[in-house]
Amino acid sequence: MGWGDVCIYLLYLLLQMGWGDLGILGQPEKETPNLDKMAAEGMLLLDFYTANPLCSPSRAALLTGRLPIRNGFYTTNDHARNGYTPQEIVGGIPDSEVLVSELLSQAGYRNKIIGKWHLGHRPQYLPLRHGFHEWFGAPNCHFGPYDNKATPNIPVYNGSEMVGRYYEDFAISRASGESNLTQLYVSEALDFIDRQAAAGRPFFLYWAPDATHGPLYASRGFLGTSRRGLYGDVVRELDDGVGRILARLRARGLDTNTLVFFTSDNGAAMVSRTQGGSNGPFLCGKQTTFEGGMREPAIAWWPSRIQPGQISHQLSTVMDLFTTALELAGAVPPSDRVYDGTSLLPTLLNGTEVDRPVFYYRGDELMAVRYGLYKAHFWTWTNGQDERSKGIDFCRGEDIPGVTTMQQVNYTDSPLLFHLGRDPGERYSIKPKSSEYKQAMRKLEEVVASHRAGLLPGEPQFNMCDSAVMNWAPPGCEKLGRCLKGPESKPYKCPWPH
Numbered sequence: 001m002g003w004g005d006v007c008i009y010l011l012y013l014l015l016q017m018g019w020g021d022l023g024i025l026g027q028p029e030k031e032t033p034n035l036d037k038m039a040a041e042g043m044l045l046l047d048f049y050t051a052n053p054l055c056s057p058s059r060a061a062l063l064t065g066r067l068p069i070r071n072g073f074y075t076t077n078d079h080a081r082n083g084y085t086p087q088e089i090v091g092g093i094p095d096s097e098v099l100v101s102e103l104l105s106q107a108g109y110r111n112k113i114i115g116k117w118h119l120g121h122r123p124q125y126l127p128l129r130h131g132f133h134e135w136f137g138a139p140n141c142h143f144g145p146y147d148n149k150a151t152p153n154i155p156v157y158n159g160s161e162m163v164g165r166y167y168e169d170f171a172i173s174r175a176s177g178e179s180n181l182t183q184l185y186v187s188e189a190l191d192f193i194d195r196q197a198a199a200g201r202p203f204f205l206y207w208a209p210d211a212t213h214g215p216l217y218a219s220r221g222f223l224g225t226s227r228r229g230l231y232g233d234v235v236r237e238l239d240d241g242v243g244r245i246l247a248r249l250r251a252r253g254l255d256t257n258t259l260v261f262f263t264s265d266n267g268a269a270m271v272s273r274t275q276g277g278s279n280g281p282f283l284c285g286k287q288t289t290f291e292g293g294m295r296e297p298a299i300a301w302w303p304s305r306i307q308p309g310q311i312s313h314q315l316s317t318v319m320d321l322f323t324t325a326l327e328l329a330g331a332v333p334p335s336d337r338v339y340d341g342t343s344l345l346p347t348l349l350n351g352t353e354v355d356r357p358v359f360y361y362r363g364d365e366l367m368a369v370r371y372g373l374y375k376a377h378f379w380t381w382t383n384g385q386d387e388r389s390k391g392i393d394f395c396r397g398e399d400i401p402g403v404t405t406m407q408q409v410n411y412t413d414s415p416l417l418f419h420l421g422r423d424p425g426e427r428y429s430i431k432p433k434s435s436e437y438k439q440a441m442r443k444l445e446e447v448v449a450s451h452r453a454g455l456l457p458g459e460p461q462f463n464m465c466d467s468a469v470m471n472w473a474p475p476g477c478e479k480l481g482r483c484l485k486g487p488e489s490k491p492y493k494c495p496w497p498h
C-alpha cells in the first residue's frame with residue numbers, strides 16, 4: 001500500500017450518542033454543527049454497527065478486533081444476558097487478548113485514552129498495562145455519588161495512578177447537572193495533539209468522554225443552551241469539543257495525515273427517556289439486538305484521502321477499526337486467532353462496497369444476523385415483565401407483537417426475517433412461505449453455519465462478582481492518603497437481569 005512513507009495519526013471519537021442525534025441524520029434541532037461538518041468533509045457510514053448493545057463488550061471489541069464471545073466479554077451465568085464491568089466485576093480484559101494499542105505501540109505510536117476505559121478496573125486490566133502510554137479518565141461509568149462505605153466513588157486516573165475521585169475531586173452536580181469534565185477531556189486531547197505534533201511522532205488518541213451517559217452533565221457555558229434539555233446541552237458540548245479537536249489537527253498541519261473516526265458504543269438508551277438520545281427510525285435501543293441497540297452513527301474524516309460528502313452503505317463494525325488502523329500503521333496482528341474486522345480502507349478511500357455479515361450477540365447467544373439488506377432474528381427479547389413493572393423498558397413502549405417480546409423467544413427453527421431497506425424499523429416480518437424468505441434464509445443460514453464452525457468462545461469474564469474488588473484502594477491512593485478499606489472477599493455469581 002505504500003503507507004510506510006507517511007505518518008498516519010489515528011483518532012477515535014467514541015461519544016455514546018444515538019443514530020438519530022446528529023443533525024445530518026435528521027435530528028431536527030440541528031445542534032451538532034461540528035459533527036455535521038465532519039460528515040460533510042468526509043464519509044458518513046449509514047450501516048455501521050457496534051459489536052454488542054452494551055458499553056464494555058463493545059469497547060473490548062473495538063480494541064481487540066474480536067467479538068465479545070471470543071475475547072471473553074460476556075457471561076454464561078444465564079442465557080443471553082448483557083454484562084459489563086461494574087465495580088463488583090472480578091474479570092477484565094485478559095492478557096491473552098492483543099489490543100490495537102499494543103500493536104500500534106510496537107509500531108512506534110504514542111497512545112492515549114481520554115475518558116472511560118470500561119475493560120476492567122483491577123490493576124492488571126488498566127490501559128497502561130494494555131498498550132496505552134497515557135490515560136486521563138476513569139475505569140467505570142461516572143455513577144454516584146457514593147458514600148465510600150458500601151460503595152467507593154469512582155477514581156479518576158492520570159496515567160497509572162489515581163488523582164482523585166468523581167464527585168469529590170472532579171465535581172459533578174446532580175442538582176444542576178454542572179460538571180467541567182468534558183472541558184477537561186477536551187483540553188487533554190488538545191494538549192496531547194500539541195505534544196505529538198511537536199515531537200513529530202505518530203499517535204493514536206482514543207477520545208471516549210461519557211457525558212451523554214447518565215447521570216448527564218455539561219459545563220456552565222452549555223447548560224440550558226439546547227432545546228432538547230440537558231441531553232441536548234451535553235451533545236452540544238461534545239460536538240463543540242469535536243470541532244475544537246479537528247481545528248487543532250488543522251492548526252498543527254496534521255489533518256491530512258490523520259484518520260479520525262466518530263461513532264458510539266451502543267444505541268441510545270430508551271430507558272433514559274428524555275435524558276437519553278434518539279435512534280432515529282430504528283427499533284428499541286441500548287441493551288437490545290434490534291437496530292436501535294446496535295446501529296450507530298459513524299463518520300470517517302481524513303481530508304485529502306477520504307473524498308468529502310460521501311455516504312456509504314458498506315456493512316461495517318467497530319471491529320473494522322482495529323484492522324484498518326493496523327493496515328495504516330503497517331502492523332500485523334498475531335495469526336493464532338480469529339478477527340472479526342476487515343479493513344475499511346477500500347470503502348473509505350475508493351468507495352468500494354462488498355457483501356459481508358454482521359452478527360448480533362446478547363451475552364452468549366447469537367440473537368440475529370444481517371447480510372445485505374436482510375436481517376434474521378434467531379432470538380428476540382426486550383426485557384422481562386419483572387423489570388417492566390419497575391419502569392425499565394428498553395423499547396420505550398414500541399410494541400410489535402412477536403418481535404419486541406418480553407420473554408426470550410427462540411425463533412431458531414423459523415427465524416423472523418426483515419428487509420432493512422423496505423423496513424428499517426423491523427416492523428413487518430417476511431412470510432416464511434414466500435420465495436423471498438427461502439432465498440434470503442438460505443444465504444443467512446450459510447453465513448451463520450460458517451461463523452459457528454470457526455467459533456471458539458473465550459473464557460467468560462462477567463461471571464464472578466465480589467464487593468472486595470471495588471475501587472477501594474486503586475494504585476496511587478497511598479500517595480494521596482485516599483485508600484479506603486473494603487470488605488472481606490466474598491465472590492458470587494453476578495446477577496445479570498437483562
Ligand SMILES: *[C@@H]1O[C@H](CO)[C@@H](O)[C@H](O)[C@H]1NC(C)=O
Nearest residue numbers: 135136157158159163184188
Ligand atoms: C497528569 O500527569 C502528567 C505527567 O505526570 C502531568 O504533566 C499532568 O499535569 C497531569 N495532569 C493532571 C490533570 O493531573
Ligand SMILES: *[C@@H]1O[C@H](CO)[C@@H](O)[C@H](O)[C@H]1NC(C)=O
Nearest residue numbers: 171172173178179180219220
Ligand atoms: C467549572 O469551572 C468554573 C470556572 O473555573 C468554575 O467556576 C465552576 O465552579 C466549575 N464547576 C464545577 C462543577 O466544578
Ligand SMILES: *[C@@H]1O[C@H](CO)[C@@H](O)[C@H](O)[C@H]1NC(C)=O
Nearest residue numbers: 001344345346347349350352
Ligand atoms: C483504490 O483503487 C485503486 C485503483 O483501482 C487501487 O490501486 C488501490 O489499491 C485501491 N485502494 C484501496 C485501499 O482499496
Ligand SMILES: *[C@@H]1O[C@H](CO)[C@@H](O)[C@H](O)[C@H]1NC(C)=O
Nearest residue numbers: 079378409410411412413414
Ligand atoms: C432453540 O431452538 C433450536 C431449534 O429448535 C434448538 O436446537 C435449541 O436447543 C433451542 N435453544 C434453547 C436454548 O432452547
